[in-house]
Every structure is written in structure tokens, then in C-alpha cells.
Amino acid sequence: MDARHTFEFLTNPERFMAFSRWAAPWLGGLSAAAAIAGLVMTFLVPEDYQQGDTVRMMFIHIPAASIAIFIYVCLGVASFLALVFRQALADLAAQACAPIGAVYTALALITGSLWGKPMWGTWWVWDARLTSVLVLLLFYLGYIALRGALEDEQKAARAAAILALVGLINLPIVKFSVEWWNTLHQGSSTFMAKDGDGLPAIYAWPAVLMGLAYLGGFGALWLVRIRALVWRRKARSLSMKLAEGER
């Protein structure tokens, strides 16, 4: 079987609808189970000797921030497929993931700010990490606004896809900002930390579970939102057929 057939369900709306009908509830259920287990462990682990109880903020802040970046990668790939290969379903996928990405990014900023105040003594600082994540949010909002601003849906889709591709430049800046510049935000201290500066094992389980919950939540919401856009496109096409029939 070649790759074209393997991924046909992602390009064929009917097959996608059949796939997503069972995949969305399964992903949603797994995500909810991971969230419940992750939250239970969040409040079972002891407080950190330096950060006290604010360490629990890590289990909602890091997943929101890392999945927000992952969602933008999905937005970029879907926009590329829509722009270059004129895949209608890819365009709907891009359109569907932008609002979810915006909410995840906003959550990363809000929870980060609520974590920053007791730890850094400030709600906000214009350092490279925080500013680049704010820019990420602006790219998401810009994408949503651009799609809504133009009346011609095809033009709007093309313009928004170009904006999404331009925004990909920001992703390495978000990721490596803590290494390239001297920032208030700490470097990676989770699974990719160097020199024994990693996450203590006791915090790893809630971090992994909450990460899976946020990832699965995105997957389920993305599928449901694509389904909504497929139904909307069908409704509009039927509405046009009806209008033609009345003439």
C-alpha cells in the first residue's frame, strides 16, 4: 500500500467523517481519563522545596505551552497542503485548529503570568520567551481575523495560509529563545534538561499525564471542529442547490 492510499482518509471528506466519528470520542475519552489521573497526581505530589505549591502550576502551564506550539505546526502543515496541493480538507483542518491553538496559547500566557508573579515578582516581562509566545498568540488571532475579514472564502483561505506559513518562523524563536538570549524564563528543566537539571521523577508522572490530556484534548476538539466545518460546507452547497432549483 503506498502513502497516497494510507493517507486517503485524510483527504477524502467521506472517509474522514467515518474515521473521525469514532476517533473523536475515543480521543476525548482517553484525554479525560489522562486529565483525571493527572489532576489526582498533581495534588498528591509534595510541594517543591523552592517553589512551594506553585510547582503544581507546571502541570497545566507546560502542556498548554508545548501543545500550543505543536498546534501551530499542525496549522502550518495543513496550510501548506491547502495552499500547494489545493486540499480542501487540509484547509478546513487549518481553519479548525487556529481557535484551539489561540486558546492553548492564551492559557500558557495566563498560567505563566500567574506562576511568574509569586516566583519572579512580576506578572509580565518583555523577555524573549514571553514576547515570542505573545507573538504566537497574535499569529493565531491574525489567522482567525484574516479568514473572517475577506468575503471571498478562497481568497481568505489563501491569505490566511500564507500568514500561517510566515508564522512558522516564530516557532524556533519560541523554542530556543531561552538559549539564544538571557531571559527571566528558565530553560528546559523537564525531559530535555542537561546536566542533571531535569524534572524529579516524582513530578514526571503528572507532567506526562497532563501532557497526554492536553494533546488528546486538542486531537478530539480538532476532529470535532473539522467535522463542523465539513457539515457547514455541505449545508452551504445544499443551500446553493436549493436556490438554483427555485429559479
Place this chain on the structure above:
Amino acid sequence: MSFDFDAGKYAVYLWPAFAISALAFAWMISDSLLTARRWKREAERLQAELDENQ
């Protein structure tokens, strides 16, 4: 091991962060499901109307 819900002086930062996250997910889930259901019903209604006219 027992549950530790007493965040002490950090409660004013911790609980709003969890509450805002929970509200955001509740909104995303309800908005996504309601929008999907609305467009599905609309498409089915229009399909039925089209079938009647033919």
C-alpha cells in the same frame, strides 16, 4: 501520600490558574460540540428539503 489542596499564600495564584484552564476547556468543548451539531442539523434539514423538491 495524601491530597494537598492547601496552597497557603500561593492559593491566590494557583486556584485562578486551574479555574481559568477548566473554564477554557469547558468553553472549547461546548462550543465545538454545539457548532458541529448545529451545522449537521442544518445540512440534514437542507438535504431533506432538496429531496422533497426533487
